[in-house]
Amino acid sequence: MTSLPRFTIITDAQPHLLAEQEQSQAPINDFFIYNHNITRKAAMNIDYARRQMVHQQVRGWNVYDEDVLSVLQEIPREKFVPPEYAALAFADIEIAIGHGQHMMTPTIEGRVLQALGIQSDEHVLEIGTGSGFLTACLARLGANVTSIEIHEDFLPRAAAALDDCDIDNVELLQMNAMQALPEGRFDAIAITGSLQAFDPRFVEALKPDGRLFVVVGNAPVMKARLVLRTGQKDWETISLFETTLEPLINGALPPQFLF
Numbered sequence: 001m002t003s004l005p006r007f008t009i010i011t012d013a014q015p016h017l018l019a020e021q022e023q024s025q026a027p028i029n030d031f032f033i034y035n036h037n038i039t040r041k042a043a044m045n046i047d048y049a050r051r052q053m054v055h056q057q058v059r060g061w062n063v064y065d066e067d068v069l070s071v072l073q074e075i076p077r078e079k080f081v082p083p084e085y086a087a088l089a090f091a092d093i094e095i096a097i098g099h100g101q102h103m104m105t106p107t108i109e110g111r112v113l114q115a116l117g118i119q120s121d122e123h124v125l126e127i128g129t130g131s132g133f134l135t136a137c138l139a140r141l142g143a144n145v146t147s148i149e150i151h152e153d154f155l156p157r158a159a160a161a162l163d164d165c166d167i168d169n170v171e172l173l174q175m176n177a178m179q180a181l182p183e184g185r186f187d188a189i190a191i192t193g194s195l196q197a198f199d200p201r202f203v204e205a206l207k208p209d210g211r212l213f214v215v216v217g218n219a220p221v222m223k224a225r226l227v228l229r230t231g232q233k234d235w236e237t238i239s240l241f242e243t244t245l246e247p248l249i250n251g252a253l254p255p256q257f258l259f
Contacts, residue, residue, distance in 0.1 A: 046078060049089070049090040050073060050076075052090065053072070053077075053090040053091075053092070054069055054072050054073045055069075057092045057106055057107055058072060058106050058107055058109075058110035059110075061110065062111075063110035063113075064114075065113070065114045065117070067141060068110055068141075069110075071137050071140045071141055072106065072113075072137065074140070075133070075140065075165060077106070078090075079161045079164055079165065080103070080132050080133035080136070080158075080161045081095055081131065081133075082095070082096070082097060082098075082131075090106070092106055092107050094246075095131075098151070098153070098154070099151050099154075100246075101130060101246065102130075102246055103130060103133060104130075104134065104192060108245070109133070109134055111224070111240065111241065112134065112190055112192075113134075113137055113138070113141065115211075115224075115240055116190060116211050116213055116226075117188075117211070118141035118142045118188055119142065119187070120141070120142065121143050122142045122143055122187035123142065123143055123144055123145075123146075123184075123186050123187050123188075124138045124139075124142045124144070124145045124146070124186060124187065124188045124189070124190070125145075125146050125147075125148075125182065125186040125188070125189045125190070125205065126138055126145055126146070126147040126148070126189075126190050126192065127148055127177045127181075127189065127190070127191045127192060127202075127248070128148075128150075128177075128191065128192035128193050128248060129147040129148065129149035129155060129172060130149070130154060130158070130192060131157070131161070132147075132154075132157070132158025132159070132162055133161075134190065134192060135147045135158060135162065135170055135172075136161070136162055136165055136167050136170075138190065139167045139169050139170050140167065142187075142188070144169040144170070144171070145170045145171070146170075146171045146173065146184075146186070147170060147173070148172075148175040148177055148181075148182065149172070149174060150175070150176050150177070150249045155172045155174060158172060159172055176249070176250065177191075178248070178249070179250075181201065181202075184205075185205060185206060185207040185210070186205055186206060186207060186210060187206075187207055188206075188211045188212070188213075189206060189210070189212045190213045191212070191213060191214045191215070191248065192245075192248075193246055193247055193248030193249070194214075194215040194216065194217065194222050194244075194245040194246065194247050194248060195214060195216050195247070196216075196217070196247065197216065202227075203227055203229055203235050207229070208229060209228070209229060209230075210228075210229045211226060211227070211228055211229075212227040212228075212229075213226060213227075214227060215243060215245040219244050220244060221242050221244070222242065222243055222244055222245060223239055223240075223241075223243075224239075224240040224241050224242070224243055224245075225238065225239060225240060226238040
């Protein structure tokens with residue numbers, strides 16, 4: 001029987017293999033180079049890990065909105081994770097991004113997106129850009145996103161990741177949300193850090209019938225809330241779930257309004 005040829009893949013980083021083959025005049029099929037297979041296997045592993053994150057972790061925590069699940073599946077979360085934590089991109093843990101800040105867990109991100117129910121024609125405000133991953137999800141679901149961040153050095157990294165995902169409907173601003181908010185009114189607002197006490201300025205930044213996601217309270221137990229603006233000075237609050245979330249910078253305020 002005639003043996004099947006053993007194929008070789010030569011990468012640009014391995015010119016010495018060609019030189020060795022020429023010198024020995026040995027058939028090139030005698031070399032085994034696994035770069036291509038390793039790359040394919042790594043891509044398959046990433047896709048599998050992403051599916052597990054979405055269908056086992058996020059869906060498993062009562063996130064059933066198909067638009068939300070799709071956007072979590074489509075946006076490459078690994079591009080927003082610091083390189084040293086790349087192996088943890090799809091784990092349901094908070095990943096450090098600098099300045100003592102962390103990415104939300106995938107399950108919390110899913111619950112935020114589901115609670116807000118972003119529509120394709122809506123304008124969204126995000127308070128706390130962080131890595132930019134939630135920003136990307138909001139941008140894919142809505143018409144445009146204004147995202148503000150107190151740490152200026154987070155913004156170029158988030159912008160680069162967003163650009164790498166071909167997301168161009170986001171405005172990134174360096175701003176302290178506890179001092180000022182962008183001009184205008186928004187259909188939805190996501191606050192990515194907790195508040196010790198509720199600040200009504202955030203509701204005032206909503207359009208009529210707008211929605212606000214916020215986590216209020218003190219560790220170890222805080223409450224995630226969906227706030228619906230029902231009138232000029234009125235709003236309705238829905239309790240979603242108990243969690244803990246890193247405080248928004250300067251978010252520890254004297255109580256003003258309690259739920």
